[in-house]
Amino acid sequence: MRQKVVISKATIDRLPLYFRTLRVTKEEGREIISSEELGRRLGITPEQIRKDLASFGQFGKKGVGYYVHELMRNIGEILGLDNNWNIAVVGIGHLGAALANYQNFITLGFNLMALFDADEDVVGTIVNKVKVDHINDVNQVVKERNIHIGVIAVPAPFAQEVADKLVTAGVTGIWNFAPRKIVVPEHICIVNEDLSVGLSNLSYHITRKLL
Amino acid sequence: MRQKVVISKATIDRLPLYFRTLRVTKEEGREIISSEELGRRLGITPEQIRKDLASFGQFGKKGVGYYVHELMRNIGEILGLDNNWNIAVVGIGHLGAALANYQNFITLGFNLMALFDADEDVVGTIVNKVKVDHINDVNQVVKERNIHIGVIAVPAPFAQEVADKLVTAGVTGIWNFAPRKIVVPEHICIVNEDLSVGLSNLSYHITRKLL
Structure with missing residues (x-):
């Protein structure tokens, strides 16, 4: 046992x-x-x-x-x-594009399966061999491609709305890069990636060293 | 007291x-x-x-x-x-460009003062109003612009070499995004930003929920 x-x-x-x-x-x-x-x-x-x-x-x-x-x-x-999680990135700006090209996804066994954006100029473009879909199609795409994890790389004011859409579409986990607290139902896993924490940490320690 | x-x-x-x-x-x-x-x-x-x-x-x-x-x-x-730290980003690929455009730098009181790359096609381009300098000029630029913090956004195999250059040039802190342990002298502060930690954490918790 x-x-x-x-x-x-x-x-x-x-x-x-x-x-x-x-x-x-x-x-x-x-x-x-x-x-x-x-x-x-x-x-x-x-x-x-x-x-x-x-x-x-x-x-x-x-x-x-x-x-x-x-x-x-x-x-x-x-x-x-070893679960071969399928990932979708929402918000294909600089950060989203960087994440879409993040080599460790593959190394760690994650599959980049979908990209979403709301900007018509971005929708239809190809990033790291994946075509960007419109966020309005998130329900269909998440189901068809069996997406487990949604990565939020949109500006903070849109983060909660995108999270709600991802949850409704059926993802199990959210990796949030928007500097904003996101509320999700209890059955959803969420990990917040807040870069300001690392930067402030560095500032704190430099300040202590220079004093 | x-x-x-x-x-x-x-x-x-x-x-x-x-x-x-x-x-x-x-x-x-x-x-x-x-x-x-x-x-x-x-x-x-x-x-x-x-x-x-x-x-x-x-x-x-x-x-x-x-x-x-x-x-x-x-x-x-x-x-x-409140120390008005001056920042330089090294490696202007997708991630470096995302960091160069990171709005929280300003919000937190950091000043983006320099960008570096080794690729001649990237050197001379402008990202977020800052011209990309060649990494070979790091000594001069760090001194002239009083750079306190170097951000490493280069591929892992180049991370240590870039860190050595930044330290020699005179930075006090390093914010490392390369997934590789970097060795620096004791008087240098270093914060490692490893995205695979957050992603693996998410995987761990999703696995536990789905079991």
């Missing part, structure tokens, strides 16, 4: 970093990596890494290290990256 | 959200806001808000609320947003 384990958000946040580093290690042709080396590459202590990975089960061999391929597969499963 | 207060990273991460909401409140012409309303707008409990803001001093009046203008100014000071 599989036990239900409660995992902290901080641990979940580190798993993609492990996954990325393991991928690079694998590309280098390596089969085993120690927690010490993983730590060195990531700037995380080996103790923290061993603790994080121990919450999910036994992926390593004491005194040898972790089997890269096996650990990668396991972390990918935990994160649900 | 001003006491040195240790503030948790989680609190620091919430301050920009407070700042943003206060700005909107101010634009609405409001002078006072309660922790309850701030909480409702942000999806954070009023208790958490009162606790966060209490670590810095007394910004509110019991039973009335916070004075919007005063609290905004204080949070801005704590985050160092």
Whole structure:
């Protein structure tokens, strides 16, 4: 019987970093990596890494290290990256175009399936091999292409309206880049990506260093 | 005598959200806001808000609320947003162009002062009223325009090289969007913005909901 384990958000946040580093290690042709080396590459202590990975089960061999391929597969499963999520980006301005071209979508196993915009000049254009559809067609396109995740890259005043449309159309998750709180029904997962947080954080630390 | 207060990273991460909401409140012409309303707008409990803001001093009046203008100014000071940081973006692809057009730079008090690229076709073009310089001129431009923060938006394999150049040129902080760990001297502040973390987080939670 599989036990239900409660995992902290901080641990979940580190798993993609492990996954990325393991991928690079694998590309280098390596089969085993120690927690010490993983730590060195990531700037995380080996103790923290061993603790994080121990919450999910036994992926390593004491005194040898972790089997890269096996650990990668396991972390990918935990994160649900083996589910082949289909993604749609709404709002094909600078940020939306950057996200549509984001190489990690593919690396992480996500499929860019649709793009939406409200601007007639943008609708019909091709970005990263995907044709931009009109946001008014979101219901039909989300259903036809089985879109799981909607990425919101529209200006803040339109974010809630777009979220409502995506939810009605049937997405399960929303990745929100608009700097605005969005309200969604409880069965919808939402992750807010707020760039001002990172920037303010940097400002805070520079200020402290320069004082 | 001003006491040195240790503030948790989680609190620091919430301050920009407070700042943003206060700005909107101010634009609405409001002078006072309660922790309850701030909480409702942000999806954070009023208790958490009162606790966060209490670590810095007394910004509110019991039973009335916070004075919007005063609290905004204080949070801005704590985050160092009153320092008029000068910013340069390196790598003017889709993401770099999106960052160069990022409206929150101005809202948060940052000045976009320079853009750099290595591609001769991009060098000399204008993005958001700033001319793109060649990365080889980074030393001169950073000094002349007093750049404090370098934003790295180049592909991962070039990220460390660009960071080294920015540090040599004299920046104090680095905001890194390349999905690669960057090593910098201890006196340099670095904040890594890794989009795959948010995306994997979303995947994790959708998987848990659908199970």
